[in-house]
Amino acid sequence: MAVEQKEPDTATVTTGRDSLICRGAWTLGRVHALRHALDTLVLPAGNRVSIDGSGIMAMDSAGAWLLLQLRQRAVTAGKQVDYAGFRPAQDTLINYISAESRSLAQDIPLPKSRTLIDRWLTTSSNLVHFLAFVGETVAVLLRAILNPRRIRWTEILADMYETGVKALPIVGLLSFLMGVVMAYLGAVQLKLYGANIYVADLVGYAMLRELAPLLTAILVCGRTGSAYAAQIGTMQVREEVAALQTIGIPPMEILVLPKLLSLLVAMPLLAVFADVLSVFGGMMMANLQLGLGFNAFISRLDEAVTYSTFIIGISKTPVFAAIIAIVGCYQGLKVEGSAESVGLHTTISVVHSIFLVIVVNAMFAILLSVLEV
Numbered sequence: 001m002a003v004e005q006k007e008p009d010t011a012t013v014t015t016g017r018d019s020l021i022c023r024g025a026w027t028l029g030r031v032h033a034l035r036h037a038l039d040t041l042v043l044p045a046g047n048r049v050s051i052d053g054s055g056i057m058a059m060d061s062a063g064a065w066l067l068l069q070l071r072q073r074a075v076t077a078g079k080q081v082d083y084a085g086f087r088p089a090q091d092t093l094i095n096y097i098s099a100e101s102r103s104l105a106q107d108i109p110l111p112k113s114r115t116l117i118d119r120w121l122t123t124s125s126n127l128v129h130f131l132a133f134v135g136e137t138v139a140v141l142l143r144a145i146l147n148p149r150r151i152r153w154t155e156i157l158a159d160m161y162e163t164g165v166k167a168l169p170i171v172g173l174l175s176f177l178m179g180v181v182m183a184y185l186g187a188v189q190l191k192l193y194g195a196n197i198y199v200a201d202l203v204g205y206a207m208l209r210e211l212a213p214l215l216t217a218i219l220v221c222g223r224t225g226s227a228y229a230a231q232i233g234t235m236q237v238r239e240e241v242a243a244l245q246t247i248g249i250p251p252m253e254i255l256v257l258p259k260l261l262s263l264l265v266a267m268p269l270l271a272v273f274a275d276v277l278s279v280f281g282g283m284m285m286a287n288l289q290l291g292l293g294f295n296a297f298i299s300r301l302d303e304a305v306t307y308s309t310f311i312i313g314i315s316k317t318p319v320f321a322a323i324i325a326i327v328g329c330y331q332g333l334k335v336e337g338s339a340e341s342v343g344l345h346t347t348i349s350v351v352h353s354i355f356l357v358i359v360v361n362a363m364f365a366i367l368l369s370v371l372e373v
Helices: 028-039 061-076 088-107 116-146 153-163 165-190 196-237 240-246 251-290 294-304 307-333 339-371
Strands: 011-015 019-026 048-059 080-084
Touching: 011 028, 019 028, 019 061, 028 061, 048 061, 048 088, 061 080, 061 088, 116 251, 116 307, 153 165, 153 196, 153 251, 165 196, 165 251, 196 240, 196 251, 196 294, 196 307, 196 339, 240 251, 251 294, 251 307, 307 339
Parallel strands: 019 048, 048 080
Antiparallel strands: 011 019
């Protein structure tokens, strides 16, 4: 009658002179105790360590994995490690677990820091795709101009109401406040030299030529450009854009073109509204801070600000409108499959639009300076 050998209840590892002595059952049920023993284990002082497994009565894959961890700890400490006293079956198991661990480590892709070349290639690819989208938009616009029946006037008028009329309160309020700030800052300095009347020059020239159109564009970036990206992005998530393509309706004509045309009309009108409110705000502050009358302010404004100053400011707005509409629609069409992607590309559209608007405004300033306009 065979007697069943009972698995020992303990599993230990102790430090010898130049060895690590393992005893007991190195199995899954003893993992917790073995982990604690390994954490508190002191390695031998010598440069060479032998892991003695002659006292191991039973071992499974969990025990073999812990042995490999013990060996790695000794190797990391700069010691040469070898095995001794293990049975052939235990050696086979340890070698198998070691091979599987190396294979798994090779299969898991390690995160690599992106080099400058990687970033440049990614940026270049995105720029090429964006320029291709701009070219496609221009082609659709030219086809629509040559064949006006393709233009969806209902969508354009509805979008003009959303992007233009509904934006009047916020544009007017912030433009008014900007005029107040400009007049206040000018008044603080000008009254020191008795040049109160020149606050009209400062407010008129700065607001009509630069700040009012730029402020309007930035507000439209945050209000309208983000709405374009979110709307088209949501349609992408719901696969409505794919449905339009399936039934033969070009998404560029129904989604991008009406938004572009409506913003090209609404932006100059919003900029004119911002000009009026900003000058009015400056006039109010000049009256309160400097005691400058409305008639004197308007008279000086008429002398200081020429018609070309107003035209230069307004002429920038169609370019700003095109940037905002194209970037917003482009980022919306890049959305892929999730609400998180909608939020990401909406944020990107606002950031890129504001960046490009400021860059283009700076380019206008440099060009006009060279032309001495």
